[in-house]
């Protein structure tokens with residue numbers, strides 16, 4: 001029951017954002033592996049707009065969660081000189097960028113060779129609606145919780161607007177667990193809808209040579225969230241199970 005309410009409020013959050021962060025480009029993206037590190041807070045309105053652009057551009061990033069009161073935020077502030085998230089570090093070019101506007105423009109210039117479209121750029125309306133989206137989730141994914149450290153980053157397959165993936169990302173942020181975020185945004189009509197009830201009658205086939213196709217070849221279907229934890233060897237579908245797993249494995253404030 002509680003999980004249903006969580007997902008319902010996550011649907012509301014995505015609706016307030018007009019379902020931005022659902023589709024990924026089908027254009028070929030040349031991305032060096034492990035080039036992008038995003039210092040991020042899941043519930044932060046500006047970070048959300050950066051993650052929406054990351055889904056649209058079909059990029060993957062290492063997320064360094066920076067919840068308020070946590071060690072990562074203090075480290076980021078010390079190392080970068082910036083006080084607030086989002087901060088993007090491009091390890092390939094050893095370049096750091098701060099603030100949603102500059103990061104989004106940087107990503108479009110680097111991976112598209114063009115300026116970011118107006119609709120991807122923050123403005124007062126998108127700031128208000130992104131703030132409302134955070135409120136609809138009662139500001140989850142903003143404050144640190146006591147947690148065990150993970151030796152290696154986890155991997156999460158997701159896309160920004162996915163109502164089932166958001167609560168997982170919020171928990172990863174609160175527990176300050178770094179993770180490689182692999183975006184599996186929608187690229188065609190038959191990607192739409194939940195995995196078990198797609199908007200197509202034909203057998204599901206992802207776009208050829210896409211990350212979705214690679215995922216399907218490995219795991220038999222495409223459904224997010226999907227988590228891989230190299231620290232324990234688990235691989236898991238189902239948001240409810242993933243949340244339970246993360247709490248049991250890493251949270252120190254669970255009864």
Ligand SMILES: N[C@@H](CCC(=O)N[C@@H](CS)C(=O)NCC(=O)O)C(=O)O
Nearest residue numbers: 162163164193194195223224238239
């Ligand atoms: N019961 C699953 C539902 C997951 C689900 O349906 N996720 C959607 C995205 S929110 C999905 O994977 N849709 C199919 C797709 O994107 O190809 C859970 O709680 O994790």
